Amino acid sequence: MKSILVIGIGRFGLHLATRIAELGNEVMIVDKDEEKITDLLPFVTHAKIGDCMDEKLLQSLGVSNFDICFVCIGDNFQASLEITSLLKDLGAKYVVSKADRAIHEKFLLRNGADEVIHPERDVALRAARKYGARNVFDYFELTDDFSILEIGVPDSWVGKNIKRVNVRSRYNVNIIAIKLDGRTIPVTSAEHVFEQSEHLIIGGNTKDCSKMMHIK
Structure with a gap:
């Protein structure tokens, strides 16, 4: 269990705080808008x-005292x-800040952010991979260099x-698991x-996984 601080309860902050709390973590939320705070009170540990x-x-x-501090302010x-x-000046262990533009990421990293996330960009890239490529059912880019894909079985492999x-x-690439009839089964045998x-x-x-999209 981790202790998480979420500053800014817009759409992203709301979903982030709710999901992190559902995963069993202690979550504190902060926002200027009392209504937003009130809506999340049943789900989080503390609010201000x-x-x-x-x-x-x-x-x-x-x-x-928090393991991670999220700055989820998108409109300012x-x-x-x-x-x-300020969070880094006050001794925050790890700060993750939300950015809407690439230029913002550079300034956030220079001013103390340990990590910067681009929710809209990341979702768009995932959607592009999923819906714009043949035979791809889901796509996760874990890092710039490593990805996980869910693909159909190429006809030539059947x-x-x-x-x-x-x-x-x-x-x-490695086959991690098989999905069949809604079940995910780890692959343990080359047979x-x-x-x-x-x-x-x-x-x-990522480059090798991308090539898998075009195998027939």
Whole structure:
């Protein structure tokens, strides 16, 4: 269980705080809007109404006690920048700040953010991969270099086992699991025979995984 501070309860902050709390973590939320805070009270551990550009307010939160501090302010970049900087000055262990533009990321990182996330960009990229590529059912880019894809079984693989297709050596990816009838089954044997009705969960270098989208 982690202790999480979420500053700014817009659409992203709301979903983030709710999901992190559902995963069993202690979550404190802060926002100027009392109504937004009230709506989330049943789901989070602590809540405070106030403007986090006020250094005294941030001091009162004890930010150094949180494992992660999220700055989820999307409509006021100056506020996001100042709060990010103040959090680090006050001893925050790890600060993750939301950015809407690439130029914002550079300034946030220079002013104390340990990590910057782009929710809309990331969702758009995932959607593009999922809906714009043949035979792809889901896509997760874990880092710039490593991705996980859910793809259909290529027609040329049906009836053959993993060893015969020589997946790892030929395509430089790993088959992590098989999805069949709503179940996800870890792959533990190279003797598994591919079926047309299956989906494959594969992982590897992003460029290598991208090539898998075009195999027939």
